[in-house]
Amino acid sequence: MPNNSSSLDNLDELPWVNANPCPPSVGGTTLLIVAxxxxxxxxxxxxxxxVFIIFRQKEMRNVTNILIANLSCSDILMCVVCLPVTVIYTLMDRWILGEALCKVTPFVQCMSVTVSIFSLVLIALERHQLIIHPTGWTPVAGHSYLAVAVTWMVACFISLPFLSFSILTHEPFQNLSIPFNPFSDHAICMELWPSERNRLAYTTSLLLFQYCLPLLLILLCYLRIFLRLRRRKDMVEQASDARQRKARSAQRINAMLVAIVVAFALCWLPLNVFNTLFDWYHQALPACQHDVIFSACHLTAMASTCVNPVVYGFLNSNFQKELKAMLQRCRCCWGVPESYESFPLSTVGTDVTKVSAMHQDSFKVKAEASARI
Structure with missing residues (x-):
């Protein structure tokens, strides 16, 4: 959602309150809608x-998968609530969705981002505990459900100021000094804080606790994991085949999780830079290109909602097989008979050996042992 944080005293400085607004191009509008x-x-x-594949199989409900599913749920909420509203508001340059959505949309976006980053932190802490302290305390599925509930409650609490200070106002359009003002009934959705100091304190705190500090903690966790795995490399090379396969599987799991974190950090970096500039030195943002720059930054941030399934799908061959099996079942439901085998989504990047009960005497299959996520 556009960053409309301001006070009513500074409305003349907002880019859309302009006697000579810069009209959007047809090509740019089309590109925005398609993207x-x-x-x-x-x-x-x-x-x-x-989410469906993870929770369809009981053996899949382990700590890491539950947290990944929680990350996906926050992304789904973002896609359903925030993205359509942002498109409509950006294209129309005025608010037509009512006061309730004006308050709910930024609240949901802040809550969803908070849940996402906290989920990534919990995943990193869980991997750190399993690899750095393999004989110590091991979290179980019940702990992850409790962590998910606490994460949503904390995220809801952090996002509450948006419900209080997001308002719907007609004042910018009523103050236009033009004869026969056709925009007098138009409104914008913006944040109205008690003071500029309060607004800056909150937005800066969000930047620190919703982006910088969590990513720093995640970086430290995975750095320690990397150093520990590298230290074990010589031992693994001399170990049995089973231990070598287990170590390689753990490395693939960590590579997948690191890729998700890096993609999240890169996707949200432009929007955080944009919001920081807007908060502390909005004169640096050109008035005409304000919406274009925001749309590009916001679209990049929203692309993070696609990262989880894409990275997980590319690096998990069994996710691909389970997805194919699910699609084949759907085809069967529509009357297209199709034979298929079901593969449990329990390994990352490893091949699942197929064993046919009817041909056990004809084939000797050696199944590879794989580490579960």
Whole structure:
């Protein structure tokens, strides 16, 4: 959602309150609609499939998978609530969705981002505990459900100021000094804080606790994991085949999780830079290109909703097989008979050996042992 944080005294400085506004181009508008629609479609379908596949199998409900599913749920919420609203507001340059959505949309976006980054932190801490302290305390599925509930409650609490200070106002359009003002009934959705100091304190705190500090903690966790795995490398090379396969599987799991974190950090970096500039030195943002720059930054941030299923799908061969099996079942439901085998989504990047009960005497299959996520 556009960063409309301001006070009513500074409304004349906002880019859309301008006697000579810069009209958007048809090509730019079309590109914006197509790009946002693609992100919404990929984010909704990909994350929904991921959540369904994880919870369809009971053996999949381990700590890491539950937290990944929680990350996908926050992305689904973002795709359903925030992205369509942002497209409509950006294209129309005025608010037509009512006061309730004016307050709910920034609240949901802040809550969803907080849940996402906290989920990534919990995943990193869980991997750190398993690898650095393999004989110590091991979290179980019940702990992850409790962590998910606490994460949503904390995220809801952090986002409450948006419900209080987001308002719907007609004042910018009523103050236009033009004869026969046709925009007098138009409104914008913006944040109205008690003081500029309060607004800056809150937005700066969000930047620190919703982006910088969590990513720093995640970086430290994975750095320690990397150093520990590298220290074990010589021991693994002399170990049995089973231990070597287990170590390689653990490395693939960590590579997948690191890729998700890096993609999240890169996607949200432009929007955080934009919001920081807007908060502390908004004169640096050109008035005409304000919406274009914001849309590019916001679209990049929203692309993070597609990262989870894409990275997980590319690096997990069994996710691909389970997805194919699910699609084949759907085809069977529509009257297209199709034979298929079901593969449990319990390994990352490893091949699952297929064993046929009817041909056990004809083939001797050696199944590889794989580490579960």
């Amino acid at each position: 946002y629609s693609t992100v919404i479609a990929v984010g909704l379908v990909g994350n929904s499939c991921l």
